Amino acid sequence: MSLRVMSFWKKFRTIVITGASSGIGAAFVPKLREKCPDAHIYGLSRRVPAEGETVDYEAISVDLTDLTGLQRLEEDFSRIFRNGPVLLINNSGYGLYGPFSPQDVDKHLNMIDLNVKAPVWMVGKALPWMRREGGAIINVASTAGFQPTPFLSTYGATKAFLLHWSMGLHYDLKKDGIRVLALCPGPTATDFFKRAGFEGKVVPDAFGQTSEEVVQAALRALEKNRSLVVSGWKNKMLMAVSSKLPKAFGTAVSARVLAKIRQ
Ligand SMILES: NC(=O)c1ccc[n+]([C@@H]2O[C@H](COP(=O)([O-])OP(=O)(O)OC[C@H]3O[C@@H](n4cnc5c(N)ncnc54)[C@H](OP(=O)(O)O)[C@@H]3O)[C@@H](O)[C@H]2O)c1
Secondary structure, eight states: OHHHHHHHHHHHHHHEETTTTSSHHHHHHHHHHHHHHHHEEEEEOOOOOOTTOSSSEEEEEEETTTTTHHHHHHHHHHOOOOOSOEEEEEEEOOOOOOSSSGGGHHHHHHHHIIIIIIIHHOOOOOOOOHHOOOOOEEEOGGGSSOOOOOSSHHHHHHHHHHHHHHHHHHHGGGGGGEEEEEOOOSSSTTHHHHHHHHOOOOOHHHHTTHHHHHHHHHHHHHHOOSSEEEHHHHHHHHHHTTTOOOOHHHHHHHHHHHHHHHO
């Protein structure tokens, strides 16, 4: 690691990761612990560690879709943001698999609250501090954000929002010296698919990535001040093709692929 890269990581005093309780969010913790030895790491999610379970971060229990929870979190921020630059990782999120159905509308709205509203809220609340003290932001979008995703329509649309919003913010916040990265993992072996309503093994070993590989790609991209990273060369190739397809054709291809993944 060059001296410049080392000093980029060493400056962080506070790291806030939403959804550090599992999957990709959990994989950020040990890597950042190595790179940012002076930082205090906070993990924000609903589940707090069970008795006897040890985690290498301070857990704050919050449902990021709940207004009262967010208001309580705002009070916590005066304690969390105490000194120096902050790294904010908006990672909490989930998907819902299946054709859109009116019975599920509340679930879809809850997903929009978590995948879209919460990251906007978090950035809005952290930004005044970051402007004064410095900071960086990683928003976990997805390769699902590159094209419409039938059977995962709302999920894909939330990730398209995060992808475009983050890349826009990258420029908006340049003058403040705040780096913003859109992280787009493809299929990754986590609890995501089970929570989304898939059954059985969805990610074939030859195609999927591990959370650690995704995190590695994110940290390298942030070091280079990229606005976007698609993790993994297979995903990169797929997205290079998929983003060039005419929208309606790309949607039809994506429908064929996603219809095959049975519940
Ligand atoms: N796995 C993939 O294939 C894949 C691909 C592309 C993008 N992603 C994205 O990666 C991110 C992380 O997902 P993952 O794959 O690591 O899945 P995961 O293991 O299911 O992790 C999801 C995280 O979100 C948190 N969360 C869920 N509901 C929440 C709420 N209401 N308030 C606060 N936190 C909440 C969960 O914590 P609690 O349950 O403790 O609240 C958990 O830590 C998501 O944004 C997902 O869309 C995943």
